[in-house]
Amino acid sequence: MQALRDITFEVKPGELFGLIGPDGAGKTTLFRILTTLLFADEGTASVAGMDVVGDYRDIRKAVGYMPGRFSLYQDLSVEENLDFFATIFGTTVEENYDLIKDIYIQIEPFKKRRVVALSGGMKQKLALSCALIHKPKVLFLDEPTTGVDPVSRREFWDMLKRLNSTGITVLVSTPYMDEAELCNRIALIQEGELLVVDSPENIVANHTDSLYKVAAKNTYMLIKDLKDFKGNKSVYAFGEFIHYTHSNSDFSEERLGEYLEAKGHEDIKIVKARAGIEDVFMALSEKKGTEV
Amino acid sequence: MKTIGYIIQKEFRQIFRNKAMLPIIFVMPVLQLLILSNAATFDIKNIRLLYVDHDRTSTSRALINSFDASDYFKVMDRASSHAKAYEAMENGSVDVILEIPNKFEKDLSLGNVTALGVYINAIDGAKAGVENVYVNQVVQSFSKQVQLKYLSSAGGTVMAAKVASVPAFWYNKELDYKTFMVPGILVLLVTMVTLFLSSMNIVREKETGTLEQINVTPIKKYQFIIGKLFPFWVLGLVLLTVGLLLAKLVFHVPLVGSVALLYLFTAVYLLLILGMGLLVSNYTDTQQQAMFIAWFFVVIFILLSGLFTPIESMPGWAQKITYLNPIRYFVEIIRMVMLKGSGFWDIARQLSIIAGYAFALNVITVWGYKKTR
Structure with a gap:
C-alpha cells in the first residue's frame, strides 16, 4: 500500500506548521520519514538543512519528536524520564530548563510519581518536556491533541504558540480542522496526497464557491432533497446546519427556498456563510475524487 | 560511555x-x-515385586529374602500361580514378577543350570531397564553365595576362579x-x-x-x-x-x-x-x-x-x-x-x-x- 504520493512542501524556519487531514491520510508516515524512523521509497527530504537519509544522525540531535501514542517509560518517575532523555541527548535538565519551565512547572509537584499514575494531560506535558529537553531546532508533534479534552487542547495550543515564539520550528499534525487557524501555515492532506499548502487565511480567501448554511426541521430529508436539487455541488452535514454549495452562478436563495417548501419542509433557514477550512477540505477532496 | x-x-x-x-x-x-x-533422580526405589514360588524350599526363601533385604525392592506378596501374578501386573499393582521354578533347590545343589522367570512391566522402558539390572544384581550375588555354600559343603578342593567386576564410580562415588x-x-x-x-x-x-x-x-x-x-x-x-x-x-x-x-x-x-x-x-x-x-x-x-x-x-x-x-x-x-x-x-x-x-x-x-x- 502506498501511504504517501508526490508530496512536496516547505516549512520556513520559525513557522508553526500544521499538517491537517483525516485518519489514515498519511500524516504519521510523513512524520516518521522526516524524523528518520522510516525510509521513503523515493524522493528526498531535508530537515533543518540536513538530508533525512544521509545526515540522519545529525537530524536526530536537532529534532524533537512526540509520537501520537504516548511512549515514555511508565515504570519510571516523571523526573527519571526527563533525566533519561536529557542524558541520552548529552545534556542536562538544568541546562535547558528555561525552555520547558512553563510546561514542566505544572507537573513538577508530581515529579516523584511514576508515569503510569499520571493523568492524560500530565502525561502529555511530560512527553512534550521530554521532546524539548535537548533544545531541538524542529519539533514534530504527531496528533498531540487527539483524545484530549477541549480545555487541555486549548492549553496545549497556547503552549505551542509560546514555544514557537522562542524560535523553534513546530510541525504539528491533527485531524481537527478547527485547529488549522491556530497555525501560521497548513497543509491539507488526504489519502497520501497534499491538497493545498498555504496560510489558513489564504486558503479560505481563495475558495470562491459561495457557501450556504441550510437548516430545516427534518434534517435527514433535507439532505436527501438538497442532493436532488438541480445544480447542487456539495451537500454535507456540519453541526446543526447543512453546508450547501451550488455548481453555477445561476442560484438564488429564493429559488432554493421555494423548492424546499414545495418538498414540504418547515422552519427553513438559508444563510449565506463564510467558508471555513473544513469546507475547503471537503470541496478539495471532492474535486480530487472526481478527477480520479 | x-x-x-x-x-x-x-x-x-x-x-x-x-x-x-x-x-x-x-x-x-x-x-x-x-x-x-x-x-x-534416576534412582528407582520401591520396586514392587511379586513372586510365585513353585519350589518352596529354604533356598527359594533365601532368594526372596535377599530381594527383601535390598533397598530397591519391596516384596509385595506371594502369588499362588502365574495367572494370579499376571493379573496383578495387568492391573498395575506390581512392577516385577519373579517366578521360582520347581526343583530350584535341587537343581542348584546338583550344580545344574536353573532358570528363574522374571517379568518386568516395560511401559516405561528406561525404568524397566534399570529394574532388570537390579534384579540381575540380586540374583547374581545370591547365586554366588549358593555356589560357595555347595562347593564348600561338597568339600571340593577346587575353588572356581571367579572374576568379579567391582565398579568404582569416579567423580561421584x-x-x-x-x-x-x-x-x-x-x-x-x-x-x-x-x-x-x-x-x-x-x-x-x-x-x-x-x-x-x-x-x-x-x-x-x-x-x-x-x-x-x-x-x-x-x-x-x-x-x-x-x-x-x-x-x-x-x-x-x-x-x-x-x-x-x-x-x-x-x-x-x-x-x-x-x-x-x-x-x-x-x-x-x-x-x-x-x-x-x-x-x-x-x-x-x-x-x-x-x-x-x-x-x-x-x-x-x-x-x-x-x-x-x-x-x-x-x-x-x-x-x-x-x-x-x-x-x-x-x-x-x-x-x-x-x-x-x-x-x-x-x-x-x-x-x-x-x-x-
Whole structure:
C-alpha cells in the first residue's frame, strides 16, 4: 500500500506548521520519514538543512519528536524520564530548563510519581518536556491533541504558540480542522496526497464557491432533497446546519427556498456563510475524487 | 560511555521495580533446584515385586529374602500361580514378577543350570531397564553365595576362579544423582531466566512505543544494545552465584574445580544466550510472541542437552544436532569443573566453541537489528 504520493512542501524556519487531514491520510508516515524512523521509497527530504537519509544522525540531535501514542517509560518517575532523555541527548535538565519551565512547572509537584499514575494531560506535558529537553531546532508533534479534552487542547495550543515564539520550528499534525487557524501555515492532506499548502487565511480567501448554511426541521430529508436539487455541488452535514454549495452562478436563495417548501419542509433557514477550512477540505477532496 | 552507563542504570531501575523480578531471581532458583533436583533422580526405589514360588524350599526363601533385604525392592506378596501374578501386573499393582521354578533347590545343589522367570512391566522402558539390572544384581550375588555354600559343603578342593567386576564410580562415588543433577539444573536455570528476560525486555520497548522514541535520539545501536543486555548478563551471574551457594550448602555437591573458571565460562556463555534473546526480540513485536519463541528453543535445548537422557544413546542425527546446543556444552562443563575438577585446558575446546557461537550469533543479530531499523 502506498501511504504517501508526490508530496512536496516547505516549512520556513520559525513557522508553526500544521499538517491537517483525516485518519489514515498519511500524516504519521510523513512524520516518521522526516524524523528518520522510516525510509521513503523515493524522493528526498531535508530537515533543518540536513538530508533525512544521509545526515540522519545529525537530524536526530536537532529534532524533537512526540509520537501520537504516548511512549515514555511508565515504570519510571516523571523526573527519571526527563533525566533519561536529557542524558541520552548529552545534556542536562538544568541546562535547558528555561525552555520547558512553563510546561514542566505544572507537573513538577508530581515529579516523584511514576508515569503510569499520571493523568492524560500530565502525561502529555511530560512527553512534550521530554521532546524539548535537548533544545531541538524542529519539533514534530504527531496528533498531540487527539483524545484530549477541549480545555487541555486549548492549553496545549497556547503552549505551542509560546514555544514557537522562542524560535523553534513546530510541525504539528491533527485531524481537527478547527485547529488549522491556530497555525501560521497548513497543509491539507488526504489519502497520501497534499491538497493545498498555504496560510489558513489564504486558503479560505481563495475558495470562491459561495457557501450556504441550510437548516430545516427534518434534517435527514433535507439532505436527501438538497442532493436532488438541480445544480447542487456539495451537500454535507456540519453541526446543526447543512453546508450547501451550488455548481453555477445561476442560484438564488429564493429559488432554493421555494423548492424546499414545495418538498414540504418547515422552519427553513438559508444563510449565506463564510467558508471555513473544513469546507475547503471537503470541496478539495471532492474535486480530487472526481478527477480520479 | 556515559550514555551506556545511564541506560544500564535505567534498566536496573526498571528491573527492580518489576514486582515479579525479585522472586524470579531468588525464589525461582531455590524452588527449582529444591524440587527438580530431588524429583529428577534416576534412582528407582520401591520396586514392587511379586513372586510365585513353585519350589518352596529354604533356598527359594533365601532368594526372596535377599530381594527383601535390598533397598530397591519391596516384596509385595506371594502369588499362588502365574495367572494370579499376571493379573496383578495387568492391573498395575506390581512392577516385577519373579517366578521360582520347581526343583530350584535341587537343581542348584546338583550344580545344574536353573532358570528363574522374571517379568518386568516395560511401559516405561528406561525404568524397566534399570529394574532388570537390579534384579540381575540380586540374583547374581545370591547365586554366588549358593555356589560357595555347595562347593564348600561338597568339600571340593577346587575353588572356581571367579572374576568379579567391582565398579568404582569416579567423580561421584556414591552415584548420587543429586550430585549429578544439581549442576545441570543450575545450567537450565541460568539459561532460561536470562533468555526469557532478555528476549522479552527489548520487545517490551517495542510494545510500549518507547523504542520509537529512543530511535529518534542520537543513541547509537551498540550503546542501546549493550545498555539493555548488560543488566541481564549481571543477572545471569547472580543466578549462578545463588545456585552454586545452594548446591554447596543444601545439596553438598562437591566443588572440586575452580569457581573462577566456572564464572569465566558462564560469562562467555551468557553472551551467547543474550545474543539469542536479542535475535528473538528482533523478529517479534510483542512479549507474548517473544516468550513463545524462546520457549520453543529452550524445550529443544533441554531435551537435547544430555541432562535427562544421555547424548550417547540418541540416534546419530540427534547427536549431531546437540553440537549446536549451547546447553549441552554448559552441562558438560559445569559437571567437569564441579565434579571432576577440570582445568582451563580441559574445557578450552568447549569454551572456544561457545565463544565462536556467541561471536557469530551476535554479529548476525546486530546486523539484522540495523536492517530492521
